[in-house]
Amino acid sequence: MSRSSVPEIAPLSVHDLSSMLAMGQISAVEITKALIERIEDKNPIYRAFLTTSFELALEQAAAADARRAKSAPLSPIDGIPVALKDAYDTKGLASTVSSALLRERVPEADSAVWEKLQQAGAVLLGKLECTEFCLGGPSLDAAFPISLNPHDTGRYTGGSSSGAGVALATGMVPAAMGSDTGGSIRIPASFCVVAGIKPTYGLVSLRGLFPLSGSLDHAGPMARSSRDCALLLDAIMGYDPAHPTSSQQQIAPTAPGLSGDCRGLVIGHVTNFTELDAVSEESQAACLRALEVFADLGAEIKQLQLPSLWDYTIANTTIMTAEAYAIHAERFASRLDEVSDLTRHRIALGAFFTAEDYIKAQKARRVLTDQTYAIMREERVDLLCYPGMLGDPPQIDKVSRYYYLDAPLITAPANLTGAPAASVRVGYSAANMPMSIQLTGQLFEDGKVLAAAHAYEMATPEFSKIME
Amino acid sequence: MQKEEVSKTELSRESWQRLAEQSGLDMTQLDQEAVYQACLRLRALLQRLDKLAASEAETAAIFLPERF
Numbered sequence: 001m002s003r004s005s006v007p008e009i010a011p012l013s014v015h016d017l018s019s020m021l022a023m024g025q026i027s028a029v030e031i032t033k034a035l036i037e038r039i040e041d042k043n044p045i046y047r048a049f050l051t052t053s054f055e056l057a058l059e060q061a062a063a064a065d066a067r068r069a070k071s072a073p074l075s076p077i078d079g080i081p082v083a084l085k086d087a088y089d090t091k092g093l094a095s096t097v098s099s100a101l102l103r104e105r106v107p108e109a110d111s112a113v114w115e116k117l118q119q120a121g122a123v124l125l126g127k128l129e130c131t132e133f134c135l136g137g138p139s140l141d142a143a144f145p146i147s148l149n150p151h152d153t154g155r156y157t158g159g160s161s162s163g164a165g166v167a168l169a170t171g172m173v174p175a176a177m178g179s180d181t182g183g184s185i186r187i188p189a190s191f192c193v194v195a196g197i198k199p200t201y202g203l204v205s206l207r208g209l210f211p212l213s214g215s216l217d218h219a220g221p222m223a224r225s226s227r228d229c230a231l232l233l234d235a236i237m238g239y240d241p242a243h244p245t246s247s248q249q250q251i252a253p254t255a256p257g258l259s260g261d262c263r264g265l266v267i268g269h270v271t272n273f274t275e276l277d278a279v280s281e282e283s284q285a286a287c288l289r290a291l292e293v294f295a296d297l298g299a300e301i302k303q304l305q306l307p308s309l310w311d312y313t314i315a316n317t318t319i320m321t322a323e324a325y326a327i328h329a330e331r332f333a334s335r336l337d338e339v340s341d342l343t344r345h346r347i348a349l350g351a352f353f354t355a356e357d358y359i360k361a362q363k364a365r366r367v368l369t370d371q372t373y374a375i376m377r378e379e380r381v382d383l384l385c386y387p388g389m390l391g392d393p394p395q396i397d398k399v400s401r402y403y404y405l406d407a408p409l410i411t412a413p414a415n416l417t418g419a420p421a422a423s424v425r426v427g428y429s430a431a432n433m434p435m436s437i438q439l440t441g442q443l444f445e446d447g448k449v450l451a452a453a454h455a456y457e458m459a460t461p462e463f464s465k466i467m468e
Numbered sequence: 469m470q471k472e473e474v475s476k477t478e479l480s481r482e483s484w485q486r487l488a489e490q491s492g493l494d495m496t497q498l499d500q501e502a503v504y505q506a507c508l509r510l511r512a513l514l515q516r517l518d519k520l521a522a523s524e525a526e527t528a529a530i531f532l533p534e535r536f
Contacts, residue, residue, distance in 0.1 A: 215528075311516055311520065314510070317510070333492040333493065336493060337494070337497050345498060345499065348491075348493055349507065351488070351491035352488075352491075352503070359527055360514060360521075361514070363525045365527075365528035366526060369528065
């Protein structure tokens with residue numbers, strides 16, 4: 001087996017590939033060719049990629065190898081293949097947000113995230129399926145076929161960054177970019193058993209990311225480990241004066257802070273989320289077991305309570321739906337029949353909000369955010385921990401149109417408060433379905449979140465694998 | 469008159485129908501009963517937020533002049 005064989009390269013992390021490139025054990029072109037072969041093998045089955053850019057990828061990989069030959073100082077992701085959720089604008093390459101309404105859309109400029117990744121030397125393998133307009137899903141009547149969960153093709157991948165979760169889980173790509181407005185990085189990361197972080201709001205520029213709800217949208221990385229997410233986040237974060245939501249407050253690179261232990265860290269176990277009836281007993285138990293691991297790693301565990309999960313959920317849902325409707329109203333008025341069933345029903349709900357409803361939700365957002373961070377300060381906790389999902393991934397055909405009105409959305413608090421939030425895999429349920437926790441932090445403390453997630457992953461390597 | 473009607477939790481089907489007509493959405497493309505029921509559910513849940521902030525409280529969306 002050569003060092004560039006597909007089975008050898010497909011499971012490797014960004015960190016491992018970066019080390020091999022640095023030591024001259026492999027070239028960027030060899031990595032890229034192997035992953036192209038992997039995509040050609042797996043994508044017809046799992047459908048993670050909407051568009052591939054293999055010619056461009058091979059050009060970029062050759063350029064990365066040429067840079068390395070000159071011994072120029074390179075970023076850790078120079079020569080590393082990535083793929084982008086189809087919501088990210090890519091100059092000259094289709095960016096459809098998985099909607100028939102945008103089937104012919106080819107942006108004239110790159111998104112800020114893709115600009116940053118190119119500056120860091122990344123190689124673009126293509127664009128990834130997402131649920132339509134980053135909201136609907138899983139729509140079996142969507143214009144583009146939905147990605148399939150490799151752990152059980154009858155179960156939902158989670159959305160909206162569904163293609164990213166699947167491409168990572170099947171070894172088609174080691175790094176991907178997702179986006180998260182109500183959980184769209186963390187849900188597919190959880191259901192596909194990979195890693196993902198929704199960074200602090202404003203840390204990563206939203207310029208060129210097709211909006212779902214501008215005041216709640218977050219751009220962020222997905223990978224197969226939190227260490228890889230740190231390497232990717234370090235490459236894409238930074239103040240962008242060209243976008244109004246970009247924060248001028250920035251942070252030090254997160255990857256150098258990953259140590260593998262949690263001494264000195266105080267983690268707050270959010271008991272009023274964990275013990276909700278909507279959370280399965282298995283998810284509750286998995287969260288408690290994860291906290292024991294953190295305690296073994298040296299963290300202090302405290303129990304605390306936050307405001308009601310329903311309050312976060314309804315404020316997040318109201319803001320998201322109202323803003324999404326404002327974005328799509330004109331498009332929907334003339335072409336609603338071309339939109340998938342779940343997306344048109346969810347976005348149409350925004351037509352029935354009043355200004356009073358929207359402003360009430362924005363007021364609640366401020367109050368809930370104040371309360372959340374005040375509790376963290378008063379309890380002197382660095383991080384919060386609670387279940388990643390309520391339970392197992394649902395069957396694809398069993399996701400209700402308005403599931404977020406049936407049960408609270410456990411990913412919503414971090415969107416509403418802008419907190420950094422990582423999805424960390426913690427094992428499998430009795431049905432052999434993936435389970436996860438969420439770790440969230442104070443604003444701009446993304447490094448602490450990733451350091452704790454990394455330490456957990458180092459202590460539990462048995463949960464890390466790709467699907468053959 | 470209409471604003472008072474639609475701000476109530478129990479949105480009548482007639483008021484909802486008027487909002488639907490105003491929206492310009494092609495309602496034949498929607499399961500109207502499902503959307504109407506979702507509206508009622510959402511309005512009921514929105515009442516939860518009344519306890520969090522007074523009507524004259526500031527929103528989260530604050531205009532920051534130093535950003536311009």
